[in-house]
Each structure stands twice: as C-alpha cells, then as structure tokens.
Amino acid sequence: xxxxxxxxxxxxxxxxxxxxxxxxxxxxxxxxxxxxxxxxxxxxxxxxxxxxxxxxxxxxxxxxxxxxxxxxxxxxxxxxxxxxxxxxxxxxxxxxxxxxxxxxxxxxxxxxxxxxxxxxxxxxxxxxxxxxxxxxxxxxxxxxxxxxxxxxxxxxxxxxxxxxxxxxxxxxxxxxxxxxxxxxxxxxxxxxxxxxxxxxxxxxxxxxxxxxxxxxxxxxxxxxxxxxxxxxxxxxxxxxxxxxxxxxxxxxxxxxxxxxxxxxxxxxxxxxxxxxxxxxxxxxxxxxxxxxxxxxxxxxxxxxxxxxxxxxxxxxxxxxxxxxxxxxxxxxxxxxxxxxxxxxxxxxxxxxxxxxxxxxxxxxxxxxxxxxxxxxxxxxxxxxxxxxxxxxxxxxxxxxxxxxxxxxxxxxxxxxxxxxxxxxxxxxxxxxxxxxxxxxxxxxxxxxxxxxxxxxxxxxxxxxxxxxxxxxxxxxxxxxxxxxxxxxxxxxxxxxxxxxxxxxxxxxxxxxxxxxxxxxxxxxxxxxxxxxxxxxxxxxxxxxxxxxxxxxxxxxxxxxxxxxxxxxxxxxxxxxxxxxxxxxxxxxxxxxxxxxxxxxxxxxxxxxxxxxxxxxxxxxxxxxxxxxxxxxxxxxxxxxxxxxxxxxxxxxxxxxxxxxxxxxxxxxxxxxxxxxxxxxxxxxxxxxxxxxxxxxxxxxxxxxxxxxxxxxxxxxxxx
Amino acid sequence: xxxxxxxxxxxxxxxxxxxxxxxxxxxxxxxxxxxxxxxxxxxxxxxxxxxxxxxxxxxxxxxxxxxxxxxxxxxxxxxxxxxxxxxxxxxxxxxxxxxxxxxxxxxxxxxxxxxxxxxxxxxxxxxxxxxxxxxxxxxxxxxxxxxxxxxxxxxxxxxxxxxxxxxxxxxxxxxxxxxxxxxxxxxxxxxxxxxxxxxxxxxxxxxxxxxxxxxxxxxxxxxxxxxxxxxxxxxxxxxxxxxxxxxx
Numbered sequence: 001x002x003x004x005x006x007x008x009x010x011x012x013x014x015x016x017x018x019x020x021x022x023x024x025x026x027x028x029x030x031x032x033x034x035x036x037x038x039x040x041x042x043x044x045x046x047x048x049x050x051x052x053x054x055x056x057x058x059x060x061x062x063x064x065x066x067x068x069x070x071x072x073x074x075x076x077x078x079x080x081x082x083x084x085x086x087x088x089x090x091x092x093x094x095x096x097x098x099x100x101x102x103x104x105x106x107x108x109x110x111x112x113x114x115x116x117x118x119x120x121x122x123x124x125x126x127x128x129x130x131x132x133x134x135x136x137x138x139x140x141x142x143x144x145x146x147x148x149x150x151x152x153x154x155x156x157x158x159x160x161x162x163x164x165x166x167x168x169x170x171x172x173x174x175x176x177x178x179x180x181x182x183x184x185x186x187x188x189x190x191x192x193x194x195x196x197x198x199x200x201x202x203x204x205x206x207x208x209x210x211x212x213x214x215x216x217x218x219x220x221x222x223x224x225x226x227x228x229x230x231x232x233x234x235x236x237x238x239x240x241x242x243x244x245x246x247x248x249x250x251x252x253x254x255x256x257x258x259x260x261x262x263x264x265x266x267x268x269x270x271x272x273x274x275x276x277x278x279x280x281x282x283x284x285x286x287x288x289x290x291x292x293x294x295x296x297x298x299x300x301x302x303x304x305x306x307x308x309x310x311x312x313x314x315x316x317x318x319x320x321x322x323x324x325x326x327x328x329x330x331x332x333x334x335x336x337x338x339x340x341x342x343x344x345x346x347x348x349x350x351x352x353x354x355x356x357x358x359x360x361x362x363x364x365x366x367x368x369x370x371x372x373x374x375x376x377x378x379x380x381x382x383x384x385x386x387x388x389x390x391x392x393x394x395x396x397x398x399x400x401x402x403x404x405x406x407x408x409x410x411x412x413x414x415x416x417x418x419x420x421x422x423x424x425x426x427x428x429x430x431x432x433x434x435x436x437x438x439x440x441x442x443x444x445x446x447x448x449x450x451x452x453x454x455x456x457x458x459x460x461x462x463x464x465x466x467x468x469x470x471x472x473x474x475x476x477x478x479x480x481x482x483x484x485x486x487x488x489x490x491x492x493x494x495x496x497x498x499x500x501x502x503x504x505x506x507x508x509x510x511x512x513x514x515x516x517x518x519x520x521x522x523x524x525x526x527x528x529x530x531x532x533x534x535x536x537x538x539x540x541x542x543x544x545x546x547x548x549x550x551x552x553x554x555x556x557x558x559x560x561x562x563x564x565x566x567x568x569x570x571x572x573x574x575x576x577x578x579x580x581x582x583x584x585x586x587x588x589x590x591x592x593x594x595x596x597x598x599x600x601x602x603x604x605x606x607x608x609x610x611x612x613x614x615x616x617x618x619x620x621x622x623x624x625x626x627x628x629x630x631x632x633x634x635x636x637x638x639x640x641x642x643x644x645x646x647x648x649x650x651x652x653x654x655x656x657x658x659x660x661x662x663x664x665x666x667x668x669x670x671x672x673x674x675x676x677x678x679x680x681x682x683x684x685x686x687x688x689x690x691x692x693x694x695x696x697x698x699x700x701x702x703x704x705x706x707x708x709x710x711x712x713x714x715x716x717x718x719x
Numbered sequence: 720x721x722x723x724x725x726x727x728x729x730x731x732x733x734x735x736x737x738x739x740x741x742x743x744x745x746x747x748x749x750x751x752x753x754x755x756x757x758x759x760x761x762x763x764x765x766x767x768x769x770x771x772x773x774x775x776x777x778x779x780x781x782x783x784x785x786x787x788x789x790x791x792x793x794x795x796x797x798x799x800x801x802x803x804x805x806x807x808x809x810x811x812x813x814x815x816x817x818x819x820x821x822x823x824x825x826x827x828x829x830x831x832x833x834x835x836x837x838x839x840x841x842x843x844x845x846x847x848x849x850x851x852x853x854x855x856x857x858x859x860x861x862x863x864x865x866x867x868x869x870x871x872x873x874x875x876x877x878x879x880x881x882x883x884x885x886x887x888x889x890x891x892x893x894x895x896x897x898x899x900x901x902x903x904x905x906x907x908x909x910x911x912x913x914x915x916x917x918x919x920x921x922x923x924x925x926x927x928x929x930x931x932x933x934x935x936x937x938x939x940x941x942x943x944x945x946x947x948x949x950x951x952x953x954x955x956x957x958x959x960x961x962x963x964x965x966x967x
Binding site for chain 2: 336339340343344372373375376378379380381382388392395396399400403428429430435
C-alpha cells in the first residue's frame with residue numbers, strides 16, 4: 001500500500017516536472033513573443049505619434065513661416081517700390097533680392113505643407129525624392145558645368161564615361177572610351193583615355209592653350225599624347241588614362257603601414273625606389289626627345305598596378321625653346337635656381353632644363369622617404385630613418401645646379417644599384433656609380449680644365465687610370481691608346497676656309513664617337529632589372545623556386561659582360577663596352593700655349609651622358625701634348641657669353657666684335673673652347689671649336705703677339 | 720650701416736630681381752610664420768603665402784623711402800612692412816564686406832617712422848636670426864665642393880660620427896675632419912657676411928657672437944646644428960598647421 005502511494009507520488013512529481021519543463025519551453029517563447037509584440041505595438045504607437053506630431057508641428061511651423069513670409073513681403077514690397085520711385089537702384093535691387101528669397105520661402109512652405117508633409121505622414125515621401133534632391137542637383141550642375149560648351153558627342157570617336165578634377169590650368173578633364181577602332185595602339189588592357197579640353201567659352205585663355213600646345217607634337221611622337229585637335233572654339237588633346245591614386249596619397253598610406261612612423265622598411269623602400277625608377281625612366285624618355293616636364297611632383301605621379309605614371313603635360317617645354325624661362329611649377333618641387341634664372345630673363349635654351357627635372361625627382365624621393373615636402377631644398381633635414389645611399393641620392397639630385405646629377409641616367413644608375421643590393425641599408429654612398437665612376441670622370445675633366453699642365457686627380461689615383469693617347473701621325477689621324485688598343489681613325493682633313501676664318505670658328509676636329517649605349521638602353525635595363533628582382537624576391541618562398549631562380553640568375557648575370565662585382569655589390573660599368581675614338585686633329589696655333597686660359601664650355605646636348613663625358617675627356621687628353629691652357633668653369637663668363645651670342649648659340653659668336661674681346665678681358669680669358677655635337681654625326685659625336693676674339697694676346701708670356709687674321713694658320717697646314 | 724648692407728639696399732633700390740629673390744628666400748619663411756601667428760588661424764595657407772609676397776611687394780615700394788639714419792633694426796623694419804601688408808588685407812576684406820568699394824589702405828610713409836614703436840616678440844627675433852644663419856649655410860653649400868659639404872652636413876647637421884662618415888664615403892677619418900674644417904671655415908666667413916648684410920644696427924650685427932657662433936669649433940657646430948634644425952622645422956610646422964595635416 002505504502003509502495004503504491006510512493007510510486008503514485010513519484011509519478012505525480014514526474015508528471016508535474018514534465019509539465020513545468022514543457023510549460024517553460026512554451027511559456028518563455030510565448031512571453032518573449034508577447035513582449036516583442038507589445039514593444040512593437042509601443043514602438044508603432046510611438047512612431048505614429050512621432051509622425052503625427054512631426055506632421056502637426058511641422059505644419060504649424062510651415063504655416064507660421066508662411067505668414068511670416070507674407071508679412072515680410074508686405075513690408076518689403078512698399079520699401080522696394082519706394083526705392084524704385086526714388087531711383088535708388090542699388091537698394092531697390094537688394095530689396096528685390098530679399099523679396100525673391102521670401103517668395104521662395106513662401107513656395108517652400110506651401111510645397112511642404114500641402115504635398116511633402118502629408119505624403120511623409122503616410123511614409124510616401126520617397127516618391128518626392130527625385131523631384132526634391134536629384135532634379136535641383138541636375139539643374140545646379142547644368143548651370144555651373146561646361147556641358148553647354150562641350151558636349152559628349154563633340155569628341156568624335158570617344159564616349160565620355162566620367163570627369164576628373166581639373167588642375168590649375170582651367171581645362172576640363174574627361175575620362176572617355178574610344179569607339180570601336182581607336183586610331184592608335186592601346187597601351188595594356190585599359191583602353192580608356194583622358195581628354196583635356198580647353199574651351200574659350202569656358203574661361204580658358206589663349207596663352208594657356210598656346211602653352212599647352214607647344215610641345216604636343218613631340219609628346220605625340222613618343223606616345224604621351226595620342227592625338228590632339230584644335231577647333232574654332234576649343235582645343236583638346238587625348239592621353240592614356242591611368243586609374244589609381246597619386247603618389248601624394250600612396251606615400252602617406254605607406255608611412256601609415258606597419259608603424260612606419262620612424263621610416264620605411266626594406267619592402268616599402270623597394271616599392272618607393274621602383275616608383276622613382278619609373279619616374280626617372282619617363283623623364284629620360286622626355287629628355288631624350290628634347291622635352292622637359294617642368295612640373296614633376298607627387299600629385300602628378302599616378303600609381304597603377306604598382307607602377308608610377310607621370311601625367312600632366314601642362315608645362316611640358318621643348319629643351320631647345322627660344323622662349324623666355326618662366327617660373328611655372330610647384331613650390332618645394334621647383335628648383336630655386338629656375339626662379340633665379342627666370343628672373344634674370346634667361347631663355348629656355350640657355351639652361352639645361354633636364355637638371356630642373358632631376359631636382360624635382362630628388363624632391364619626390366625626399367617626399368617618399370620623409371612623407372613631407374622638402375621645405376629647404378637640398379638642405380632639407382632627414383628626420384626619419386633612411387638608408388644613407390638614398391639620402392645621398394636625394395642630396396645629389398637636389399644639390400646646386402652645377403653639382404647635381406648631369407643626367408637622369410646617372411641618377412638611375414645610383415638607384416639601380418641600391419635596388420639591386422641584398423640589403424639597402426648596407427649600401428654606402430661610396431658604392432654608388434656616381435661616386436665611383438662619374439666623380440672620377442668629373443675630376444679628370446676638371447683636372448683638364450685646370451691650368452696646364454693638369455694635375456692628376458687624387459680621386460682618380462688607384463681607382464681608374466686615365467687613358468693616355470699619343471697621336472702618332474697627324475696627317476692620317478693615327479693615334480695610340482696606351483694600355484689599350486690602337487685604333488686607326490681616318491679623318492678627312494678639314495680646310496680652314498675663308499668663311500670660317502671670318503668668324504674664326506675653327507672646326508678643328510673630329511672622328512665621330514658613336515654613342516653605343518644610349519640612355520634608352522639604360523632605362524630598359526632598369527625596368528628589366530626591377531622586374532627580375534621582384535621575381536627573385538617572391539621566389540624565396542619556395543626552395544625549389546629559389547634554386548631555379550638562382551640558376552637562372554647566375555646564367556643571366558654570367559651572360560652580362562658589363563657587370564662586375566666589388567665588395568659583394570654589383571656595379572654597372574660603362575667601361576667594358578666603351579671603345580674610345582679620339583679626335584686627332586688639333587686646334588689652330590692660336591689656341592695653344594696661351595698666356596691666359598681658354599674657357600671650356602660643354603654645349604653638347606647630352607653632356608650629362610657618361611659616355612659623352614668620357615669622349616670629352618678623351619678629346620682633351622688628345623690635346624695634352626699641345627699645351628692647351630683651359631680655364632676652370634666660370635658661370636658668370638658663360639652666361640655673359642651666351643647673352644652676347646645671337647640666339648644664345650655660342651658657335652655664332654662674332655669674334656670680330658669689340659664686345660667679345662672686352663668680355664674676355666674682363667673675365668681674364670683668351671677666348672673659349674666650345675664642345676658641341678658634331679652636326680655631321682648621324683647618331684652622336686662631338687667637335688671642338690676654338691673661339692678666340694680678334695685682338696686677343698696669344699702666345700706665352702715670353703713671346704706674346706696680338707692676334708690678327710694673318711696669324712691664323714689653316715688647319716690643314718698645322719704641324 | 721656697413722658696406723655690405725648699403726650695397727644690398729642699393730641693389731634692392733635698383734630693382735635687382737636676384738636681390739629681391741634672395742630676400743624672399745631668406746626671410747619668406749619667417750614672414751609666413753609671423754603672418755600665421757597674427758592670423759590666429761583665421762587666414763588660410765594661400766592667404767598667408769599671398770601676404771608674405773605682398774609684404775615684399777610693399778617693401779619694394781617703400782625701399783626708396785627708407786632712411787637708415789632712423790636707427791631701426793632690420794628685423795623691425797621687415798616686421799613693420801609685414802604688419803601693414805596684413806593691415807591692408809584686413810582693410811580690403813572689411814571694405815569688400817561692407818560693399819562700399821572703398822580702396823584698401825596703402826602703405827603710408829608715416830609707418831616708417833612709427834616702426835620704432837613696434838615691439839617684435841623674442842620668437843620673431845630668433846626666427847630672423849636663424850634665417851640669417853640659414854642663408855649662410857645655404858651660401859656655403861653653394862660655394863663648397865659637393866662631397867665636402869655633404870661631409871659637414873653628415874658630421875655636424877646630422878650628427879654622424881667621423882668613423883661612420885669615413886665608412887660611408889670610403890675615405891679616412893682625417894680626410895673627414897679636413898673636409899669638415901674646410902666647410903666650417905667657409906661657413907664662418909659667409910656667416911659674418913650674412914650678418915653684416917642683413918643688419919642695420921651694430922647690435923644686430925653682433926647677434927652671432929652672442930649666440931655662440933664666434934666660439935671654438937665644437938660650440939660653433941652645435942649652435943649651427945641647433946639653428947639648422949629649428950629653421951628646418953619652421954616651414955613644415957607652418958604648412959602643417961595651415962593645412963591641418965598632422966600626419967607627421
């Protein structure tokens with residue numbers, strides 16, 4: 001009996017427990033549901049109350065504003081009329097404006113009260129969004145845009161897909177896609193183009209158009225501009241489009257990564273060097289084609305797929321332009337020397353414009369390393385940790401006009417070495433090619449321009465022996481390069497003609513040195529090396545790939561005969577491929593053994609090219625035995641001589657002019673020796689011209705004579 | 720005034736563009752700093768740039784009326800012109816606001832007499848002095864061999880050790896010292912020249928001595944490095960303040 005009672009009790013307990021559990025499982029969700037419904041209802045009521053409240057109070061506000069506007073109108077109208085009657089047009093006009101504002105407010109109140117608020121109460125205000133927002137925007141943009149001036153269909157062959165923010169030129173920039181058959185070869189997969197359009201009706205001025213158009217034909221030849229067209233009322237040109245951020249955006253992002261506040265790491269530095277390498281390659285292309293970009297800055301470098309593209313042709317100028325130099329450019333990226341020369345009224349062709357681009361490239365590299373602009377040019381401080389070699393490159397690029405890199409190629413070589421190094425931080429400034437090679441050449445040239453006999457440069461000692469060239473037969477031009485090969489240079493004898501005598505410009509020399517390695521080759525190598533390096537570094541992830549790459553790398557390097565290893569770092573050298581052909585003719589007697597030196601001016605268009613430098617050096621070496629007394633560089637004298645020369649062309653100097661004679665006396669020189677490109681050389685070469693004014697005192701101090709025409713010896717009779 | 724200053728003022732009066740550009744290069748940053756300070760954040764970057772150029776334009780008009788016998792300091796003279804350029808700008812803005820078409824006030828000769836009463840603060844005087852030293856460094860850089868100056872820059876301005884420089888340039892330590900000494904000697908000469916050129920009073924000309932720039936080499940180098948860093952930061956700070964760029 002007891003057992004039955006216990007069992008029954010237990011069963012009841014179990015049943016009750018089960019009921020409670022089931023109840024909990026059902027009741028809790030039900031309670032939650034009820035709570036949700038209740039809160040939803042409360043929210044709904046609140047929302048409705050809010051909507052109704054907003055409607056009522058908004059309506060009341062609109063009604064108040066409406067009556068306020070009516071009252072204002074009632075007050076303003078008589079005052080405005082009174083001013084009209086009194087003839088006070090300025091005030092009447094202002095009251096008129098006030099009236100129109102009040103009328104606008106009146107209309108807005110009516111619109112909101114009658115249409116917008118009732119629809120909003122029933123949540124139908126989305127119907128009005130187009131009318132209220134998009135239409136006014138479209139109307140406003142149609143008012144201030146240039147759509148009325150330049151319509152899409154006016155660019156024949158293109159479909160406009162967008163616009164870009166314009167710069168300071170006042171032009172409109174369109175992004176467009178060419179129609180089916182583009183009239184040029186597209187670059188890469190992206191066929192889009194940028195159309196820069198100047199419309200007179202849109203505020204562009206003729207000087208702007210002239211400035212933009214002066215280098216376009218040259219730019220088109222090298223693919224920077226795809227096509228250009230000038231209509232009656234507008235001018236536009238088409239360029240390849242590079243989608244991406246500019247360097248002014250990319251560099252701060254790089255510095256923000258990986259706690260790079262104290263400086264960039266090796267990977268980031270590699271990236272930065274590649275950007276600057278791309279810039280230099282493009283600049284080299286400009287310079288090789290006789291152009292000068294003039295506005296290199298981070299904002300004009302667009303980064304696309306890891307490559308930097310130089311854009312904005314607004315200030316591109318031909319290097320040989322006879323126009324006066326202008327100060328256009330961007331502060332901190334523009335060489336102060338450019339401003340100084342421009343203020344002096346110097347012509348473009350009287351300066352080496354490439355050097356200003358080099359300065360800007362150095363400033364871009366500084367910006368990349370420091371994430372700030374070079375406020376003090378070459379003296380700007382490096383506050384972040386950067387490799388010394390890169391700092392040196394920046395300082396060299398931004399040094400004084402005459403001390404910076406002579407060419408973009410020289411800067412490229414330095415950067416290439418840094419990029420190729422196993423560790424960027426281990427590269428010393430002394431390892432840079434500009435120090436180990438060009439410095440020496442410069443020193444050698446400088447030593448030649450010192451008073452005769454030249455002293456051997458200490459830097460040259462033990463590093464690279466200067467070639468000594470002994471001419472064995474002057475008639476045939478045969479000479480011997482000691483320590484090297486003997487070359488037969490057959491040079492046509494040149495006669496000192498009457499016309500040449502008149503101007504006393506003696507074309508004295510030259511077998512032509514063909515430039516075998518142009519800067520184009522260097523640029524290609526830079527790109528190729530950069531790509532190869534990238535591959536090599538990625539390959540470290542797998543040993544197998546590393547092994548393959550090492551073998552390939554060894555094979556490639558072994559196949560390059562112009563690479564030599566020193567201190568574990570590879571150096572590019574021009575010497576291996578360089579075979580000198582040296583001018584063997586001599587200048588007229590008047591040029592030698594002079595009491596006062598002759599000023600050496602290198603006017604060769606590629607004087608920055610290492611091979612041209614070497615060629616000049618060889619030419620001067622060839623004159624060694626004849627006691628050619630050359631002066632060190634004298635910038636003041638050079639500028640004065642250029643001003644005297646017609647069109648700045650020193651070869652056109654009139655030696656009979658008193659002004660030239662006086663100028664030479666003032667600067668303590670007997671004349672000048674001009675180095676320039678050989679006009680007969682199809683691919684390069686140089687010639688020396690001796691320009692000595694009539695009346696100059698020639699001969700050494702013991703035996704000096706005053707120069708006149710009769711003292712000139714025709715070149716063919718020179719001993 | 721000394722001969723250098725007289726010659727320089729004469730060049731300015733003769734509208735020698737290079738002399739004006741030199742003045743702009745040397746004192747442009749100081750003027751910007753001062754105008755930024757006066758503007759108190761209410762004038763933007765472009766306006767400050769315009770105003771500092773306007774100051775020199777005003778200066779070019781007033782240089783003919785400048786009377787050295789008044790005994791004004793060069794820094795005070797420059798400050799007076801800057802103040803009036805800013806005053807003109809404020810007048811012009813007010814005139815535009817009022818819409819009265821009233822012509823902006825022009826620089827009056829009486830300001831030249833009143834400039835003695837202008838009391839520039841110590842920071843401004845320090846900036847002017849730093850600008851003169853910086854001009855001397857710049858002139859030394861222009862006349863020195865590239866490698867020699869870089870050695871001095873690395874040794875003194877960047878604080879590298881002689882050993883590290885020798886390793887970097889593959890030269891001996893005595894050569895490093897020799898190059899640095901050479902540049903230091905040139906810098907001392909240029910410093911004296913710049914102080915003379917941009918000083919109207921003897922007191923100004925003696926500022927370099929007071930700043931430890933006529934002392935022994937070590938003190939001289941320290942003073943130069945300190946001024947170099949101050950001046951270098953000047954433009955960066957101003958530019959960042961005016962553009963609101965605090966990234967650095």
